Amino acid sequence: MAAPALDVLGFGNAIVDCLAKVDDDFLAKQALNKGSMALIDEARAASLYEAMGQVTVISGGSAANTIIGAAGLGCKTGFVGKLKADSLGNQFAHDIRAAKVVFETPFAVDGPASALCLVLVTPDGQRTMNTFLGASGNLTEADVDPELVQSAAITYLEGYLWDPPAAKQAFLKAAQIAEEAGRKVALTLSDTFCVDRYRPEFMALIQDGVVQILFANESELHALYQTSDFNTAIAALRQEKVLGIVTRSEKGSVVVSQNDVLAVPAFPVEEVVDTTGAGDLFAAGFLSGLSKGLDHTACARLGALAAAEVIQHIGARPQTDLAYLARQNGFEF
Amino acid sequence: MAAPALDVLGFGNAIVDCLAKVDDDFLAKQALNKGSMALIDEARAASLYEAMGQVTVISGGSAANTIIGAAGLGCKTGFVGKLKADSLGNQFAHDIRAAKVVFETPFAVDGPASALCLVLVTPDGQRTMNTFLGASGNLTEADVDPELVQSAAITYLEGYLWDPPAAKQAFLKAAQIAEEAGRKVALTLSDTFCVDRYRPEFMALIQDGVVQILFANESELHALYQTSDFNTAIAALRQEKVLGIVTRSEKGSVVVSQNDVLAVPAFPVEEVVDTTGAGDLFAAGFLSGLSKGLDHTACARLGALAAAEVIQHIGARPQTDLAYLARQNGFEF
Numbered sequence: 055m056a057a058p059a060l061d062v063l064g065f066g067n068a069i070v071d072c073l074a075k076v077d078d079d080f081l082a083k084q085a086l087n088k089g090s091m092a093l094i095d096e097a098r099a100a101s102l103y104e105a106m107g108q109v110t111v112i113s114g115g116s117a118a119n120t121i122i123g124a125a126g127l128g129c130k131t132g133f134v135g136k137l138k139a140d141s142l143g144n145q146f147a148h149d150i151r152a153a154k155v156v157f158e159t160p161f162a163v164d165g166p167a168s169a170l171c172l173v174l175v176t177p178d179g180q181r182t183m184n185t186f187l188g189a190s191g192n193l194t195e196a197d198v199d200p201e202l203v204q205s206a207a208i209t210y211l212e213g214y215l216w217d218p219p220a221a222k223q224a225f226l227k228a229a230q231i232a233e234e235a236g237r238k239v240a241l242t243l244s245d246t247f248c249v250d251r252y253r254p255e256f257m258a259l260i261q262d263g264v265v266q267i268l269f270a271n272e273s274e275l276h277a278l279y280q281t282s283d284f285n286t287a288i289a290a291l292r293q294e295k296v297l298g299i300v301t302r303s304e305k306g307s308v309v310v311s312q313n314d315v316l317a318v319p320a321f322p323v324e325e326v327v328d329t330t331g332a333g334d335l336f337a338a339g340f341l342s343g344l345s346k347g348l349d350h351t352a353c354a355r356l357g358a359l360a361a362a363e364v365i366q367h368i369g370a371r372p373q374t375d376l377a378y379l380a381r382q383n384g385f386e387f
Numbered sequence: 388m389a390a391p392a393l394d395v396l397g398f399g400n401a402i403v404d405c406l407a408k409v410d411d412d413f414l415a416k417q418a419l420n421k422g423s424m425a426l427i428d429e430a431r432a433a434s435l436y437e438a439m440g441q442v443t444v445i446s447g448g449s450a451a452n453t454i455i456g457a458a459g460l461g462c463k464t465g466f467v468g469k470l471k472a473d474s475l476g477n478q479f480a481h482d483i484r485a486a487k488v489v490f491e492t493p494f495a496v497d498g499p500a501s502a503l504c505l506v507l508v509t510p511d512g513q514r515t516m517n518t519f520l521g522a523s524g525n526l527t528e529a530d531v532d533p534e535l536v537q538s539a540a541i542t543y544l545e546g547y548l549w550d551p552p553a554a555k556q557a558f559l560k561a562a563q564i565a566e567e568a569g570r571k572v573a574l575t576l577s578d579t580f581c582v583d584r585y586r587p588e589f590m591a592l593i594q595d596g597v598v599q600i601l602f603a604n605e606s607e608l609h610a611l612y613q614t615s616d617f618n619t620a621i622a623a624l625r626q627e628k629v630l631g632i633v634t635r636s637e638k639g640s641v642v643v644s645q646n647d648v649l650a651v652p653a654f655p656v657e658e659v660v661d662t663t664g665a666g667d668l669f670a671a672g673f674l675s676g677l678s679k680g681l682d683h684t685a686c687a688r689l690g691a692l693a694a695a696e697v698i699q700h701i702g703a704r705p706q707t708d709l710a711y712l713a714r715q716n717g718f719e720f
Contacts, residue, residue, distance in 0.1 A: 075706065108455075108482045108704055111444035122441075141474035149441045368706070371441055373408065 058237065060156065061129035061345035063206035065198075065228055066117025067190040067214050067221070068135030068159075069169040070142040073181075073330065073368055074106040076174045081182055088176065091183040091245045093217060099186040102172050111142075112369035113149040114171055115190075116244060117212040119331045119370045123338025123360050125153045126376035128387055129345050132156035132202060134228075136193040136221075143168035143189065149371070159197050162189045179326035179365065191218030198227045204235040208267070208341060213244035216252045229264050240267035242337060249277035260294050267344075268296045269337045275300050288315060299354065301336050303329075307357065309350045318354035321362035331370025335360040338376075352385075359383055391570065393489065394462035394678035396539035398531075398561055399450025400523035400547050400554070401468030401492075402502040403475040406514075406663065406701055407439040409507045414515055421509065424516040424578045426550060432519040435505050444475075445702035446482040447504055448523075449577060450545040452664045452703045456671025456693050458486045459709035461720055462678050465489035465535060467561075469526040469554075476501035476522065482704070492530050495522045512659035512698065524551030531560045537568040541600070541674060546577035549585045562597050573600035575670060582610035593627050600677075601629045602670045608633050621648060632687065634669050636662075640690065642683045651687035654695035664703025668693040671709075685718075692716055 081088055084102065094102065103109075113122075118133055125131045133150055137143035139161040146168065150157045169190035174182045193215070203209055209232040215221045229239045241259060243249050249256060256278065259265045268291075275298075276282055279290045291298040291310045298310035306319040339360035343353030360376055367373050377387045414421055417435065427435065436442075446455075451466055458464045466483055470476035472494040479501065483490045502523035507515045526548070536542055542565040548554045562572045574592060576582050582589060589611065592598045601624075608631075609615055612623045624631045624643045631643035639652040672693035676686030693709055700706050710720045 103481065107485045108446065109478065110702065111478065113441065145442065145444065148436065152440045368700070369443065373701070 058205055058207040059130065060132050060206040062121060062124050062208045062210050062341050063132040063134070063203060064117035064121040064210045065134045065215060065225060066115050066212040067169055067185070067187060068118060068137045068146050069115035069171045069185065069190060070111060070146050071114035071171045071173045071330065071370060072103065072109040072111050073173040073175055073328065074109050076106065076176060078176055081174065081176065086174065086182050086184070088182050089180050090247055091185055091214070092247070094184045094186055096166070096186055099170065099172060099184070102184055106172060106174070110368050111145070112371055113146045114331070114370045115146070116214055116242065116334050117210055118150060119334035120210060120337045120341070121155055122150065122153045122371055123335045123376060124342045125155050126372050127338065127342035127356070127360065127380060128377050129342050132206065134159050134193070134197060134202070136162055136190050136197065137168045138162045138165070138189040140168050142170055158199070159193070162192045165189060165192050173330055175328045175330070175368070179329050181328060181330040187218055191221060193218065193221040193224050195223050195227045198224050198231070200231050203228050203231040204237070206232070206237060207345060208238045208240055210240045210337070210341065212242050213248045213252065213256065216248065216255065233264070238266045239264060240269065240341065241265040242269040242333070243274040243278060246273045246277040249274050253278065260296055263295060266296055268298045269333070269340070270298070271301045271333055299340055301333055303332070307336065307354045309354050316351055316354070318351055318358065321358040323362045323366055326365050328368045329365050331364040332361045334370060335364040335372065356380060356385060391538055391540040392463065393465050393539040395454060395457050395541045395543055395674050396465040396467070396536060397450035397454035397543045398467045398548060398558060399448050399545040400502055400518070400520060401451060401470045401479050402448035402504045402518065402523060403444060403479050404447035404504045404506045404663065404703060405436065405442040405444050406506040406508055406661065407442050409439065409509060411509055414507065414509065419507065419515050419517070421515050422513050423580055424518055424547070425580070427517045427519055429499070429519055432503065432505060432517070435517055439505060439507070443701050444478070445704055446479045447664070447703045448479070449547055449575065449667050450543055451483060452667035453543060453670045453674070454488055455483065455486045455704055456668045456709060457675045458488050459705050460671065460675035460689070460693065460713060461710050462675050465539065467492050467526070467530060467535070469495055469523050469530065470501045471495045471498070471522040473501050475503055489535070491532070492526070495525045498522060498525050506663055508661045508663070508701070512662050514661060514663040520551055524554060526551065526554040526557050528556050528560045531557050531564070533564050536561050536564040537570070539565070539570060540678060541571045541573055543573045543670070543674065545575050546581045546585065546589065549581065549588065566597070571599045572597060573602065573674065574598040575602040575666070576607040576611060579606045579610040582607050586611065593629055596628060599629055601631045602666070602673070603631070604634045604666055632673055634666055636665070640669065640687045642687050649684055649687070651684055651691065654691040656695045656699055659698050661701045662698050664697040665694045667703060668697040668705065689713060689718060
């Protein structure tokens, strides 16, 4: 088998974020769960948008953010996700191609509009997300190009892909092709409610060896093992045959393997403006480190650095040159 | 005549900004004049967009930014500008109404798409703008509601409105209605190239008493009086029967009347991220001060404060509560 042409190939919901600043009262009034992601229909999206203030529209999508971040750190990357050729769809496609990511998924010719996520940012910098999946739910097995998957050292899948039924099949097909090609598969658990929705299936992916690298934040890990105790959850994760990376916001991250548990501090920031994309960019840094052959501690440090960049401004895509930032902080790029 | 229901009514091109960070080489390659605004057609907009990196899409438009800022400082405001009911048009309308600005201009039912401005932000924080006027050029006299204009203490007009021929007529009609109602008319010169295009007409507006309040930055003032000497330009401005407000970036502002020339310092900022909207928000603060009966020095300080907010983040619309910011800085609101 030839050396992989891509370092990381991401599969995810192709989403454009509409961000607005709101206060905590707004969340209460709209009965929203702070910090989580809720799936909403088009009518709810329209009424929530109506109630929101001034929006900033920036491409997003969890796996897409990660891929953009990895590209910014010098990785060769690709992305697979479904859009329609409408205004938001064109913006997403423009942005991901502008970052030199291979993106060739054909636009949906009919069906719902491109996906959007209404992201409500509270004064504490936390984001509460409301996603209308739209066209991104129409990703199917037909969109999985076997050669593209075979060409990638790591195929990175977001848990959110479990929500649209056809996308789940695309997810599983990609994982199978990667396995048969001797490539690695990484999964992010995405969100606690997503874990609640698909716990047995996610556990099977981990325990059946479909996934070799697992990203989760502390809450998602607690949800996976249905415990409120961090050490219990880490001990359970250690029993799995995966490399587990658990992010803990300002408490840093923990890298868990059967041999080792490494705690790596967060990167200090002056002010948290908007946490949207923090986990996604952490994964970008970590995966980039893996692709460069760095040790796990260095991978987690690079993840922390990329996450720190994205939480200091509005939106989940980096606004500075991540490779330059990494060099400034002692990484060789 | 009843007391005015609105403090400020703005007329302007209704534009959504697509901002991207670029380096100076990009401007050179695209033959763009740093810091200025160029009018472009749809084909050029498409090719420039293609070449730009990741975009952030935020409502803009010079007069609209000013009106949003004034609303944020507690003024009762309205806006008149033309959109189409497309994605960008809906975003603009949503955003301006979300700020509680009276906005009732009907959408254009045919013709070009809503206006957009491709804003290229260089590492020094300067912005270079490329505007496709689209639907905003279809503002006509029919869109000027006499009662609305009569209800506003100040009608605020942007020089850019001179570019679309029909909009100029709307501009003049609004100014005439305001004059007949005993209201004030303010004009911003918008851009040096805009001054070059319409110098005799702008001079006539000033010297014929159509305009009583004039906003300009230093370069625009130099262009108006065709001098490279600031003191010469200020002396010429002093001869006009207008209240002139000249902004000078980090050097602060100068308020010029026949009786007085007041220099007011800029508000210190930690880092200039993006100067888009600096002049617009200065005007917002100044006009808000006037509507609250503050003296000219206090008006210019309030302008400087609002401008300082908007240059510390991407986009030309405030991201913080300006009234709160003003209170924190000793203004009574």
